[in-house]
Amino acid sequence: xxxxxSPQFKTHVVKCPLCSTRMSxxxxxxxxxxxxxxxxxxxxxxxxxxxLDVPDPIVPEDEYGLKExxxxxxxxxxxxxxxxxxxAEREIKEQAERKxxxxxxxGAFEERKPRSYxxxxxxxxxxxxxxxxxxxDPRRELxxxxxxxxxxxxxxxxxxxxxxxxxxxxVFLSLFASVTVYFAAxxxxxxxxxxxxxxxxxxxxxxxxxxxxxxxGTLIFLGSHFLxxxxxxSSGQDExxxxxxxxxxxxxxxxxxxxxxxxSLVPFGIMMTIDQWTAIPLLAITFFAFPVIxxxxxxxxxxxxxxxxxxxxxxxxxxxKWMLFYLATFVLVSATLATGGAIFFFAGIDRLxxxxxxxxxxxxxxxxxxxxxxxxxxxxxxxxxxxxxDEEEAGND
Numbered sequence: 228x229x230x231x232x233s234p235q236f237k238t239h240v241v242k243c244p245l246c247s248t249r250m251s252x253x254x255x256x257x258x259x260x261x262x263x264x265x266x267x268x269x270x271x272x273x274x275x276x277x278x279l280d281v282p283d284p285i286v287p288e289d290e291y292g293l294k295e296x297x298x299x300x301x302x303x304x305x306x307x308x309x310x311x312x313x314x315a316e317r318e319i320k321e322q323a324e325r326k327x328x329x330x331x332x333x334g335a336f337e338e339r340k341p342r343s344y345x346x347x348x349x350x351x352x353x354x355x356x357x358x359x360x361x362x363x364d365p366r367r368e369l370x371x372x373x374x375x376x377x378x379x380x381x382x383x384x385x386x387x388x389x390x391x392x393x394x395x396x397x398v399f400l401s402l403f404a405s406v407t408v409y410f411a412a413x414x415x416x417x418x419x420x421x422x423x424x425x426x427x428x429x430x431x432x433x434x435x436x437x438x439x440x441x442x443x444g445t446l447i448f449l450g451s452h453f454l455x456x457x458x459x460x461s462s463g464q465d466e467x468x469x470x471x472x473x474x475x476x477x478x479x480x481x482x483x484x485x486x487x488x489x490x491s492l493v494p495f496g497i498m499m500t501i502d503q504w505t506a507i508p509l510l511a512i513t514f515f516a517f518p519v520i521x522x523x524x525x526x527x528x529x530x531x532x533x534x535x536x537x538x539x540x541x542x543x544x545x546x547x548k549w550m551l552f553y554l555a556t557f558v559l560v561s562a563t564l565a566t567g568g569a570i571f572f573f574a575g576i577d578r579l580x581x582x583x584x585x586x587x588x589x590x591x592x593x594x595x596x597x598x599x600x601x602x603x604x605x606x607x608x609x610x611x612x613x614x615x616x617d618e619e620e621a622g623n624d
Contacts, residue, residue: 244270369463374548374603376555384599392469396452397591403445405587410438412579447474449591450481453598457525460602461609486530487521488513514560515553522605541608552604556597563593 237254243263252261252272262269373380387393414434417427451472459467472480491513498506519542523535542549567589574582 239274241272243268370465372460372463372603372606374551374600374607376551384596387599388595390467392467393456393595396448396469397588397595400445400449400452400591401584401587403441403587404449404590405583405585407438407442407445408586408590409579409583410434410441412583414438416579446485447477447481449594450484451477453484453594454480454525456595456598457521457602457605460599461605463606482530483521483524487517487524487533490520490533491516514556518552518556518601518604521601522608525605537612538608541611544611545604545607548604548607552600555600559593559596559600563589 238251239254240249241252241261242249243266245268246263246266248263248265250261250264256272257274259272260269261272411434414431417434418431420427455467455469494512495506495509498509519538520533523533523538524530526535526538567586570582570585
């Protein structure tokens with residue numbers, strides 16, 4: 228027996244009677260007191276109950292452990308050899324089965340015969356289900372906005388104009404429009420003085436500059452809201468979700484209103500350079516041309532194409548609706564001008580600050596009402612266009 232196998236190096240495991248903690252102690256200390264490292268309870272070491280097999284260290288003379296080898300090691304080697312042999316047999320079997328792979332894939336790349344349509348006709352074919360019903364019409368889910376002035380439609384217009392979002396924008400646009408009108412009127416008033424002075428020139432210049440800056444901002448937002456109302460009514464939307472757009476996007480939307488007004492005013496502007504009184508009757512061209520140009524640009528989606536065959540052809544296909552629209556527009560413009568003229572007549576130029584706000588309210592309100600009616604005539608054109616397309620498809624079938 229070597230030095231390391233003497234009793235003083237033998238150990239065994241004991242268990243603390245209080246906390247059941249297991250610890251390793253020397254066999255030679257049996258009968259002595261020891262202390263539990265966890266609960267610090269002192270107890271007497273008893274004989275070994277659980278043996279802890281600690282292999283004897285290999286001495287340098289027997290580096291590979293060949294002198295004292297237990298029989299268990301031979302069993303482990305025998306078992307390992309059996310597993311290696313079983314693995315080898317499985318690999319040999321798999322290699323033998325791989326010889327049949329060529330037979331299994333033979334003809335995989337050969338030219339295949341085309342499918343016989345006669346055979347396919349004999350098979351039962353399940354008809355393909357349509358994703359949408361045959362009689363599906365998206366416009367049925369939208370609100371109808373016909374251009375009529377029945378009590379029901381007038382009541383609907385009042386409800387549309389009482390929308391909280393529209394009223395809020397009406398108020399703010401009216402304030403800015405009234406400020407624009409005030410500065411513009413002052414600029415004209417001081418510029419037409421019979422005996423102009425330096426101060427009158429300065430007042431006229433300042434009023435012109437302020438009216439241009441504030442008026443441009445007012446026109447941008449008014450044109451954007453004008454486009455939103457026309458598109459919402461023409462598409463049949465029931466609830467309005469006012470978009471929050473940047474200033475650049477609003478400028479792009481306002482360009483439709485500005486360009487349409489400019490193009491419709493071309494004959495009037497040219498005649499104004501020749502004879503002012505002769506140019507006034509040409510405002511009728513602006514009156515009739517503006518809605519056609521504006522809707523044409525919206526239909527084409529571009530401000531450089533103020534012509535649409537759908538819009539122009541509707542003048543001949545829906546003459547009654549267009550006549551009703553122009554009649555209502557004439558009444559609206561006449562009522563707005565008459566009310567504004569009456570306010571100015573009774574208040575006078577001296578109370579310009581008091582009449583500017585009513586003037587802004589009339590101007591913005593008349594524009595918004597006109598946008599509602601323009602959206603209605605656009606809705607009528609859309610319905611006509613859909614019906615014509617349905618008739619063409621039915622005729623082709």
